[in-house]
Amino acid sequence: MSLVVVGSVAYDGVETPHGKVDRMLGGAATYISLAASYFVPAKIVAVVGDDFAQEDFDLLASRHVDLEGLDRVPGGRTFFWQGVYSADMNDRATLRTDLNVFAGFNPTLPESYRQEPYLFLGNIQPSLQKSVRAQMPGLKLTGGDTMNYWIQDFRAQLLETIREWDFLLINDSEAGLLSGERNLRRAAAAILEMGPHTLVIKRGEYGAILFRRGMHFVAPGYLLESLIDPTGAGDSFAGGFVGYLAGRGIGAPLADADVAELRRAVIYGSVMGSFCCEKFGVDRFRTLRRDDIDARYQEFANCTTF
Numbered sequence: 001m002s003l004v005v006v007g008s009v010a011y012d013g014v015e016t017p018h019g020k021v022d023r024m025l026g027g028a029a030t031y032i033s034l035a036a037s038y039f040v041p042a043k044i045v046a047v048v049g050d051d052f053a054q055e056d057f058d059l060l061a062s063r064h065v066d067l068e069g070l071d072r073v074p075g076g077r078t079f080f081w082q083g084v085y086s087a088d089m090n091d092r093a094t095l096r097t098d099l100n101v102f103a104g105f106n107p108t109l110p111e112s113y114r115q116e117p118y119l120f121l122g123n124i125q126p127s128l129q130k131s132v133r134a135q136m137p138g139l140k141l142t143g144g145d146t147m148n149y150w151i152q153d154f155r156a157q158l159l160e161t162i163r164e165w166d167f168l169l170i171n172d173s174e175a176g177l178l179s180g181e182r183n184l185r186r187a188a189a190a191i192l193e194m195g196p197h198t199l200v201i202k203r204g205e206y207g208a209i210l211f212r213r214g215m216h217f218v219a220p221g222y223l224l225e226s227l228i229d230p231t232g233a234g235d236s237f238a239g240g241f242v243g244y245l246a247g248r249g250i251g252a253p254l255a256d257a258d259v260a261e262l263r264r265a266v267i268y269g270s271v272m273g274s275f276c277c278e279k280f281g282v283d284r285f286r287t288l289r290r291d292d293i294d295a296r297y298q299e300f301a302n303c304t305t306f
């Protein structure tokens with residue numbers, strides 16, 4: 001059983017107070033599949049140009065990410081994103097977005113992906129997210145994320161899309177925008193009326209909150225000793241969250257025991273997001289081992305039990 005991951009595979013230029021990298025592997029689908037690959041086999045659906053480097057294919061392949069659905073457009077250039085972080089790294093400004101081959105992205109899934117039970121829809125146009133889901137008739141669990149642009153300018157399309165999802169992952173400002181509520185509890189209640197039965201609101205360094213009707217679970221942010229580059233933290237959270245659930249075979253509808261698994265999934269998401277921030281880009285994933293992940297998971301348990 002595998003997890004299908006849809007989204008951007010990119011080159012990023014990133015500047016943080018710790019340094020500047022002009023061009024490195026990035027993209028939401030890259031981070032999501034790398035993080036998920038520690039828990040379950042991941043299959044990527046994305047598009048790159050023929051400037052996409054062999055060493056970047058090799059990194060994904062080294063984590064056993066299936067690349068049959070990674071379309072390579074001859075003569076095309078890979079999506080490029082450039083951002084700069086504030087001094088405390090809680091904010092970032094986008095300096096440049098070159099869609100390149102991503103502008104024509106209209107994913108058709110390889111036959112070998114269509115029967116898979118798990119799907120995570122990274123941040124792309126909601127109608128594309130919907131069309132991918134429609135190509136997978138045997139889904140046990142579907143979720144995804146989105147961003148302010150789609151919430152503001154493609155609202156009707158987005159609402160139609162997330163209506164079919166089991167879970168939605170978004171950050172606190174997006175939750176406010178989507179629900180029209182500043183209060184997180186009321187925002188969550190409103191979003192849970194839009195379709196997904198499970199919602200995770202990410203709060204950056206302050207952690208994440210899992211909401212279902214009548215319950216919520218609060219996970220703190222991991223206290224990192226050194227935060228180098230937060231790019232991809234949200235996507236790595238997503239990969240850890242859905243990867244853990246897929247690896248455990250959890251599917252909708254969720255029984256009470258599965259709700260305990262959702263809490264663990266939030267912690268694994270937090271663990272993966274925190275590792276991602278320790279080095280630039282995807283670099284931490286080059287050396288990260290499953291043992292490191294489980295040790296940090298245990299540390300989370302130790303520092304939150306009372």
Ligand code: AMP
Nearest residue numbers: 008010026027028081231232233234235
């Ligand atoms: P995160 O820090 O988790 O929000 O993810 C950052 C990643 O998202 C970077 O690697 C970018 O390449 C990618 N990204 C940035 N803007 C977009 C966009 N408009 N659509 C898809 N992916 C994007």
